[in-house]
Amino acid sequence: MARAASPYPVAVPAEPTQAQYGVVFQLDSGGDAAIKKTLANIENLLKDPRLKGKVTVELVANSKGYQVYDKNNGFGERLLKLKEHGVILAQCANTLRELHVDRKALYPFITIVPAGVGEITLRQAQGWAYIHPTPPSLME
């Protein structure tokens, strides 16, 4: 049976109009599931045909999100691949102090910023988008 024509014309996806885009991702939760979801989101963004080669991404980790940069957690290869694509990997200095995390426990190729929330503020003021994925939950 043919589907009836929809009375609601389907909208079209947004189209790129700028030469360059910036996006700051926030990761402020720990645990493998939260980290993997955020990294996959960034990887998908870099592959979006509308933005490919036109988007600069920064990942800002604060609170338990620092775990993404912990050498013991196994995300090094994936992070380096992102870095090769120009992704800035930023870690909140307040978090290191408050959660007693040794800088040396984290990969050397990250950037320490005074406050993760300050970094996010400055990037948005520069016109960058902000995306904060929600960690997977037991309720979904």
Next chain:
Amino acid sequence: MARAASPYPVAVPAEPTQAQYGVVFQLDSGGDAAIKKTLANIENLLKDPRLKGKVTVELVANSKGYQVYDKNNGFGERLLKLKEHGVILAQCANTLRELHVDRKALYPFITIVPAGVGEITLRQAQGWAYIHPTPPSLME
């Protein structure tokens, strides 16, 4: 007893100054509670007297958030009402592929976008606000 005058003058709500506003909502969690909270947020936004008739909304679903558009989950009527108010209902194509969701399991009146995070990026670059409600949790 009369309340003493506050030493802190109460601030006033923000006032609209633009003719048009855009807002992109992200839903990347599944489960009825998360979905209902997001839809209620959008409905409340459309009724805010400061923005009524001046705001274009897009709901971008990715990750488990696709469930809002699943025909089996019963949100069709509420979604169509939003669509009548001009809300764009967008679904991330990566999610469909990664979670093995059949496009036909979702309502026909939605818009498929290459990457949900790409769509959110493009909308913010157009000057739209971004709002990402937090799913209800067992800890609150």
Next chain:
Amino acid sequence: MARAASPYPVAVPAEPTQAQYGVVFQLDSGGDAAIKKTLANIENLLKDPRLKGKVTVELVANSKGYQVYDKNNGFGERLLKLKEHGVILAQCANTLRELHVDRKALYPFITIVPAGVGEITLRQAQGWAYIHPTPPSLME
């Protein structure tokens, strides 16, 4: 052993270029842990040397986030200190009606806004950044 020079030059933190910044924080979750994390985030932002004295902050509470303003929950002193730093403390009116919260149960020095999501929309349209911390979870 000396660490080999990294093939990936480390990026530098974002630098302030504006005289003034605005940031709207959203709190739409209840529970002490979520509230404390959000307040700590705001306190850290105000102390970021890149933004100190240049940033106006608004905290918008909706959904269970109203608990931050409940007189029974003990955040009064911390909120007043934020208010002294110019932080606008805003509460969504829809939430009060929908969750049957008496305005008098909340501190008198807050500002009621028609819709929390409307307030967030208007602030972002004014060029303010949006930051929505994720509540701590049992999975991290």
